[in-house]
Amino acid sequence: MTTDGDTTVGALRQAVARFVDGREWWPFHTPKNLSMSIAIEAAELMERFQWLTAEEAQQASQVPAERSCIADELADVVIYCLSLSNALDLDVSSAVLGKLQINEHRYPADEFRGRFRRPERGKKV
Amino acid sequence: MTTDGDTTVGALRQAVARFVDGREWWPFHTPKNLSMSIAIEAAELMERFQWLTAEEAQQASQVPAERSCIADELADVVIYCLSLSNALDLDVSSAVLGKLQINEHRYPADEFRGRFRRPERGKKV
């Protein structure tokens, strides 16, 4: 069984590429359409939590049937992200690690510990 | 340098977890909030293509400065997806490969080759 510990991003990208290739769906998989698709699937993921309080959402996420729905919707978002990276030949891993490095500087741990806004910008979280 | 070919999904998940840990942001990273965050970043990715024709979007995606913006926005979506998988302890790789398998059956290559709708449902693509 595959798990995140031994599956490369590249292996997932290839699985997505094979699926799209098999249906000759590349003409539909333009950057513009794929960005819409990512947003559409993101909305379906949100729908799982739309009317739940934060606590209810947390609880629902522990129920096996609901977990499996959430995993499915998350997979849809990730699949389209990988298809966009295939369409544009972008390396996801360097994009992610590069962005985390930028964020390290943008959100210094000392200033943002336990808060999502700088203290001086007002509102304690 | 890291690339998708030799980076596991698990390694990216750990990098994201370290970032969130370092700021003690877990209380904010509830499933509900993260689903909103994924959708918000997906919208920022769409914004790169909002007013462009399909062709202009394709061309823009080849310009280095624009490619780097797109990679950045894509990274934001993926980072929140990985944070959600961390928050819920969901295995992204099995979710993705499992969903592709479901889609193999839902969209048989023979019926959907070059079309995103079944022929009988009308409208040729």
Next chain:
Amino acid sequence: MTTDGDTTVGALRQAVARFVDGREWWPFHTPKNLSMSIAIEAAELMERFQWLTAEEAQQASQVPAERSCIADELADVVIYCLSLSNALDLDVSSAVLGKLQINEHRYPADEFRGRFRRPERGKKV
């Protein structure tokens, strides 16, 4: 001063049309692009509440400066909705009242009072 009590939907649609006309933006205001724009502005509205608890969001919505930001983002969503109705010559009022009538039947008050799911589907809200 204009208020919702004495402003017709048509008057708002005309104000939006004049703005778009003045810039000759119709070629950009295709149905596809406008649907993206509505979603992008909806995400900016969500951003106001992204990291807030339900209670914090409610409180923030009473602070004048924040209220004004929220009103601005809501206006952006509505403006693009009105531009889409202009582009497609769709009557918003009949669409809204028609949909509410459908929903009256789909969500009978007796079964859905205080719940967003039918009782028999399980989960008490």
Next chain:
Amino acid sequence: MTTDGDTTVGALRQAVARFVDGREWWPFHTPKNLSMSIAIEAAELMERFQWLTAEEAQQASQVPAERSCIADELADVVIYCLSLSNALDLDVSSAVLGKLQINEHRYPADEFRGRFRRPERGKKV
């Protein structure tokens, strides 16, 4: 029959309020949840155009059955916008007209005619 020409925004807001009242759905209609709902419905509207080219989307929008689906999805977005304005007691008309006035200054007709970016920012549209 109601039309945009003789329907006030306030009348639509009241129709939405009656619907929500009848089901005692106010506890669900928090600002945070409604912002998610607007985004979710916006995504369903986008879905109508997801895989279509700009031209196909335009054509589809003229087909009666498809027009009616689009009107329905647009109505869903607008209904949640009106419910948010009810929940926060925000005047939609002044928000919209106020924002258009801001945009008049932000996007001077002379500089933005036929373009969505300032000429000096490069890229001719």
